[in-house]
Amino acid sequence: MKYFDSKLRLDEPSEDIDITVQCDLDVFEWLMKFIWKEKPILSVQNVIPILVSADYLLMSSLIDDCALFISQNLNDMVNVPIDMSNISTESMKKISQLVSLWDLDNFKDPWDCLQSKIFMNKFYDLINDETNSFNLCVYCNQLYTDK
Numbered sequence: 001m002k003y004f005d006s007k008l009r010l011d012e013p014s015e016d017i018d019i020t021v022q023c024d025l026d027v028f029e030w031l032m033k034f035i036w037k038e039k040p041i042l043s044v045q046n047v048i049p050i051l052v053s054a055d056y057l058l059m060s061s062l063i064d065d066c067a068l069f070i071s072q073n074l075n076d077m078v079n080v081p082i083d084m085s086n087i088s089t090e091s092m093k094k095i096s097q098l099v100s101l102w103d104l105d106n107f108k109d110p111w112d113c114l115q116s117k118i119f120m121n122k123f124y125d126l127i128n129d130e131t132n133s134f135n136l137c138v139y140c141n142q143l144y145t146d147k
Contacts, residue, residue, distance in 0.1 A: 002058035027053050034062060042069045044076045048084055055088045063091055070114075071098035074107050077114060084113045096121030 023031075027049045033040040042050065042065065051066035070077055077084075087095075096118045099107075104122065109115035126132050132145045 002060075023053060024049060031057070031059075031062075034059075042066065044073055044080045045082075047073075047077075048080075048082045048087065051091055052086050052088075055091050063094065067091060067094035068098055070095050071103075074099065074103065074109075074114065078109045078111065087117075092117050093121050096125070 027046070030040045030046060030050055031053060047066050047069050051063065051070070054062040054066060095114075099118055099122075101122065104115070104118055107115055107118075126145060132147060134143050134145060136143055
């Protein structure tokens with residue numbers, strides 16, 4: 001956990017280090033299993049709290065795993081009563097990059113937990129890509145790119 005790296009690098013080594021962590025015990029137990037390579041299983045019920053904790057603790061490989069899991073289980077994610085507003089901007093970008101436009105267009109998100117955020121990131125990616133040019137269809141008045 002990169003978060004603890006700077007906190008554990010002391011000028012004078014000490015035998016006693018006390019670290020207090022305020023975290024859901026199930027999430028913390030899951031994170032410890034992950035660190036010890038016990039291969040804990042991500043689920044739609046635990047992936048958001050684990051992603052938020054991994055983000056806070058700077059666990060980049062776990063962030064990537066969570067983003068991949070969410071992108072592969074979008075339709076199941078919206079049925080879980082978990083607040084997704086605390087997903088960081090960077091993690092949402094990773095999720096967005098893993099979701100195809102086809103999957104996003106077919107994604108049904110009745111409470112708009114994820115869909116508009118993913119669309120927004122996709123749109124920013126299109127705008128910031130200098131190779132894209134936007135066109136307007138003369139028949140339907142929809143914007144599209146050459147890609």
